Amino acid sequence: MKNFVSVNDVSNIDALVQKALAYKANPYIDKTLGTNKRIGCLFLNPSMRTRLSTQIAAQNLGMEPIIFNVGSEGWMLEFEEEAIMSGTTVEHVKDAAPVFGKYFDILAIRTFPSLKNREDDYSELYIKQFIKYAGIPVVSLESSTLHPLQSLTDIITITEELEKSKIINLKPKIVLTWAPHVKPLPQCVANSFAQWVNAWGKADFVITHPEDYELSGEFTKGATVTHDQNEALKDADFVYVKNWSTFNDYGKIYESDPRWMLTNKKLAITNNAKVMHCLPVRRNVELSDEILDGSNSIITQEAANRVWAAQAVLSEILRNNG
Numbered sequence: 331m332k333n334f335v336s337v338n339d340v341s342n343i344d345a346l347v348q349k350a351l352a353y354k355a356n357p358y359i360d361k362t363l364g365t366n367k368r369i370g371c372l373f374l375n376p377s378m379r380t381r382l383s384t385q386i387a388a389q390n391l392g393m394e395p396i397i398f399n400v401g402s403e404g405w406m407l408e409f410e411e412e413a414i415m416s417g418t419t420v421e422h423v424k425d426a427a428p429v430f431g432k433y434f435d436i437l438a439i440r441t442f443p444s445l446k447n448r449e450d451d452y453s454e455l456y457i458k459q460f461i462k463y464a465g466i467p468v469v470s471l472e473s474s475t476l477h478p479l480q481s482l483t484d485i486i487t488i489t490e491e492l493e494k495s496k497i498i499n500l501k502p503k504i505v506l507t508w509a510p511h512v513k514p515l516p517q518c519v520a521n522s523f524a525q526w527v528n529a530w531g532k533a534d535f536v537i538t539h540p541e542d543y544e545l546s547g548e549f550t551k552g553a554t555v556t557h558d559q560n561e562a563l564k565d566a567d568f569v570y571v572k573n574w575s576t577f578n579d580y581g582k583i584y585e586s587d588p589r590w591m592l593t594n595k596k597l598a599i600t601n602n603a604k605v606m607h608c609l610p611v612r613r614n615v616e617l618s619d620e621i622l623d624g625s626n627s628i629i630t631q632e633a634a635n636r637v638w639a640a641q642a643v644l645s646e647i648l649r650n651n652g
């Protein structure tokens with residue numbers, strides 16, 4: 331593995347999942363792998379879990395993590411080639427990224443989409459420019475369209491639950507359901523979850539959302555898509571709850587019907603499904619208190635697993651880029 335920006339950087343998902351679970355069982359087994367190595371974690375946007383879990387993962391491997399809040403503390407970066415920088419941007423990524431490449435051994439970056447121009451967001455210009463100009467491995471801490479560390483975590487958590495329930499040979503039914511929200515949110519988590527579950531290929535995968543909330547077929551191809559949430563939830567083993575804004579008429583909120591929020595009544599349709607969410611979550615808008623505080627929620631376990639996902643990825647990169 332050279333970079334980690336999507337599932338396409340992973341040659342064997344199950345092997346990476348097992349590596350992460352091995353780190354969960356024994357966090358310090360590779361505590362000298364990253365000795366004298368440094369990871370720069372650049373945040374153009376806020377984060378809690380991604381920031382902390384990546385720091386912990388790096389430290390478990392003996393690496394030094396340095397956090398830089400570019401969005402609030404750094405110079406405003408320009409990403410367009412041949413830009414005439416007479417506006418608000420102060421430094422071109424072409425000049426900044428090679429400097430990061432000299433300071434660090436691995437560069438990790440979080441950016442969000444603008445949700446204004448779909449073509450720009452889906453071009454993934456920011457992360458591509460860092461890959462082009464940094465000259466060192468790049469890890470996505472969430473980009474304009476994907477959140478691969480979250481999705482790896484999600485597959486780890488599902489695998490862990492399947493191993494716990496000893497139904498590892500059965501094909502679980504996994505449902506990704508849209509949920510209401512007060513703000514237009516990126517499609518990253520939903521895109522990425524769909525991309526990883528499809529690539530993993532070990533589930534009966536159903537996506538449910540209101541009309542007009544179709545995600546890009548690039549990521550959902552292979553899944554069953556329905557607008558009937560109750561039909562989708564029937565016999566589900568895992569329900570992944572997430573809001574996203576519209577993809578076609580880009581970045582809009584068309585629907586906020588509270589009946590799309592998962593409740594215990596809806597959970598009764600499922601096969602006693604485990605409920606997942608990447609967090610942060612708006613209580614009683616996106617997910618009900620009764621689900622979040624109930625025994626089917628594996629959301630805290632899921633967030634805790636972010637450490638092992640990050641540790642497995644950093645370990646792969648350290649081994650392959652000595």
Ligand code: CP
Nearest residue numbers: 377378379380608609
């Ligand atoms: N799930 C997730 O990425 O959380 P943060 O935004 O807090 O990092």
